Amino acid sequence: MRRLAHDAPLLSLRGLEAGYGRMQILHGLDLHVATGQSLCLIGPNGAGKSTVLHSIYGFTRITGGAVELEGRAIGGLTPEQKLRDAGIAYVMQDNSVFPRMTVEENLLMGGYLMPRREAARAAAADVLARYPRLAQRRQAAAGTLSGGERRLLEIARALIMQPRVLLVDEPSIGLEPRYIDAVFEILRELQHEQGKTIVLVEQNAKKGLEFADLGYVLVSGQLAMAGSGDELLENPDVGRLFLGG
């Protein structure tokens, strides 16, 4: 069920201008997502979708506007502060498991900011209890996991710090079709059962918009369209440009 309640936003971008070095990629972007909602960014290659996630997490140079969490400007926080203090975690697009380390060791890496190793171990045990497929393979080298299991591990590792916001870059990329639905099911459970707020970028616009409460279309670093996931799925322009007809 779509969550479209117009609650006060948890996370907002207001007139955000950001980029890399001297190159400005985002040109005055406004975006709002409430607690427990999901939002999917779609758009052509190079539109700046990943840059939105990078800007929320603190990987870009912000030159104007603001990133706000519950109305508080957080644009100046480092990625470590975002993760540890603001409860925002980032699941990156590239295959980011450490293939020679075990599943459990990979999970523990997600707790690298925790002051006590035991706290990370307890958090990893909690996550393993939730995902039996990972628990069964906990001592296996992560490089031996299937593509779907690796993506699950990447998401699970981001949960170690118990974030309330998950930024997920292209969860379906590189996955065989049979694993894609499973990954969206994991995200759906995190949103609806765990109350996580999810902002994702997805090339597979159909899957992304079917999943998300809100859809934003980004073109050349600017908002071209926004609406509920359903509204964008039914929009003829979105259909022609991003859904293959």
Ligand SMILES: Nc1ncnc2c1ncn2[C@@H]1O[C@H](COP(=O)(O)OP(=O)(O)OP(=O)(O)O)[C@@H](O)[C@H]1O
């Ligand atoms: N780390 C970086 N340093 C410099 N430029 C970058 C960096 N990351 C992205 N860019 C540039 O920013 C622009 C937007 O890239 P971004 O990855 O945000 O687009 P995207 O919409 O996610 O594209 P795609 O769908 O192809 O992944 C591109 O011109 C890209 O070359």
